[in-house]
Amino acid sequence: MIPFNKPFLTGNEIAYIQDAVASGKISGNGKYTNLCQDFLRNRYGFGKCLLTSSCTDALEMAAILVNIREGDEVIMPAYTFVSTANAFVLRGAKIVFADSQTEHPNIDAQRLENLVTSRTKAIVVVHYAGVACDMDEVMRIAAKFGLFVIEDAAQAIDSYYTGSDGIKKALGSIGHLAAFSFHETKNIISGEGGMLVVNDKHFMERAEIIWEKGTNRSAFFRGEVDKYGWVDIGSSFLPSEIVAAFLFAQLECIETIQERRLKLWNRYNECLGTGPDSRLFTLPTLPDFASNNAHMYYVVCGSLAFRSLLLNSLKDAGFHAVTHYLSLHKSPFFKEKHDGRVLPNSDYFTDRLLRLPLFYELEEQITMQIAKTIQNLNSSYML
Numbered sequence: 104m105i106p107f108n109k110p111f112l113t114g115n116e117i118a119y120i121q122d123a124v125a126s127g128k129i130s131g132n133g134k135y136t137n138l139c140q141d142f143l144r145n146r147y148g149f150g151k152c153l154l155t156s157s158c159t160d161a162l163e164m165a166a167i168l169v170n171i172r173e174g175d176e177v178i179m180p181a182y183t184f185v186s187t188a189n190a191f192v193l194r195g196a197k198i199v200f201a202d203s204q205t206e207h208p209n210i211d212a213q214r215l216e217n218l219v220t221s222r223t224k225a226i227v228v229v230h231y232a233g234v235a236c237d238m239d240e241v242m243r244i245a246a247k248f249g250l251f252v253i254e255d256a257a258q259a260i261d262s263y264y265t266g267s268d269g270i271k272k273a274l275g276s277i278g279h280l281a282a283f284s285f286h287e288t289k290n291i292i293s294g295e296g297g298m299l300v301v302n303d304k305h306f307m308e309r310a311e312i313i314w315e316k317g318t319n320r321s322a323f324f325r326g327e328v329d330k331y332g333w334v335d336i337g338s339s340f341l342p343s344e345i346v347a348a349f350l351f352a353q354l355e356c357i358e359t360i361q362e363r364r365l366k367l368w369n370r371y372n373e374c375l376g377t378g379p380d381s382r383l384f385t386l387p388t389l390p391d392f393a394s395n396n397a398h399m400y401y402v403v404c405g406s407l408a409f410r411s412l413l414l415n416s417l418k419d420a421g422f423h424a425v426t427h428y429l430s431l432h433k434s435p436f437f438k439e440k441h442d443g444r445v446l447p448n449s450d451y452f453t454d455r456l457l458r459l460p461l462f463y464e465l466e467e468q469i470t471m472q473i474a475k476t477i478q479n480l481n482s483s484y485m486l
């Protein structure tokens with residue numbers, strides 16, 4: 104059976120972990136944490152970078168930083184992972200779910216402004232599959248109403264947005280705050296892991312305090328204060344040096360990893376793009392302003408029935424494909440709280456999107472076999 108995902112090891116992970124252990128400093132915020140944070144800040148032009156234990160943690164930090172209080176409204180897509188919403192629900196926010204675009208699971212920025220009320224505090228965008236949302240429009244609305252923008256960039260490492268000013272910016276460098284994931288299913292991994300990016304200077308000092316359990320410990324170690332203590336709310340959000348050492352080995356190979364993933368992505372796209380005119384699935388689309396980081400390859404099936412059939416046929420042929428998000432406005436936890444608006448595009452992708460295996464060690468030959476299986480089923484289904 105070809106798995107859906109297989110974590111890729113670059114080869115240096117164990118050596119760096121050994122080095123971290125031998126150094127005698129294995130708690131967080133040490134040599135490897137700094138190496139990772141500096142690497143990412145320099146490569147992508149991010150503001151302050153703080154490694155976290157997960158993207159979920161980074162989102163929780165973001166919710167604390169923008170001071171979400173009971174009843175504040177936060178707009179975000181319904182087609183996303185639970186953590187995008189849960190981080191804000193934990194602080195008492197009322198979640199206002201927005202619909203996806205018709206052609207892509209990303210939030211429909213053109214219809215976002217209607218959702219803003221006097222209680223709206225923030226917009227959370229999710230760059231689905233590492234494909235940029237329409238950030239010019241999102242930032243325009245945010246500026247107009249004085250809202251914070253948080254990028255859920257969990258899937259968006261090494262991906263870019265080119266705005267109407269022609270400047271190409273890394274995803275995660277545009278909003279006031281951004282959250283990345285290094286979970287083993289993402290492009291760059293550390294088992295569990297994440298990062299908060301703080302682009303707005305106003306948040307930088309407090310972010311570090313929240314990160315260090317509500318203390319000014321980081322300022323103390325820099326010699327800025329003579330003793331450290333409890334100065335704000337916070338939690339234990341930083342990962343150990345063992346995790347950071349693993350992550351640094353991955354980051355050093357980011358170009359090789361991205362090149363490989365893009366090659367496989369393009370292979371799927373070529374093989375699935377040819378065939379009969381009447382196809383029961385469509386291929387992923389990318390707007391002109393977005394780059395492709397090959398986080399995932401998916402097809403959008405013409406019907407729920409065809410997707411189920413496809414999923415099973417691929418399984419029978421030895422390939423593990425998977426469906427993706429169940430729209431959060433229809434989840435058991437949220438459905439009673441939802442304001443009742445119908446979100447047809449979000450539901451559409453819930454029913455029809457199918458993700459195909461994509462990982463570093465997948466052979467190109469296999470992507471071609473998977474594509475062939477899909478094409479064959481398409482042809483027999485048409486008959």
Ligand SMILES: *Cc1c(COP(=O)(O)O)cnc(C)c1O
Nearest residue numbers: 157158159184186257284286297
């Ligand atoms: C993976 C993912 C998360 C959660 O990341 P963790 O590091 O597992 O907490 C959040 N949002 C999106 C869109 C994701 O894909």
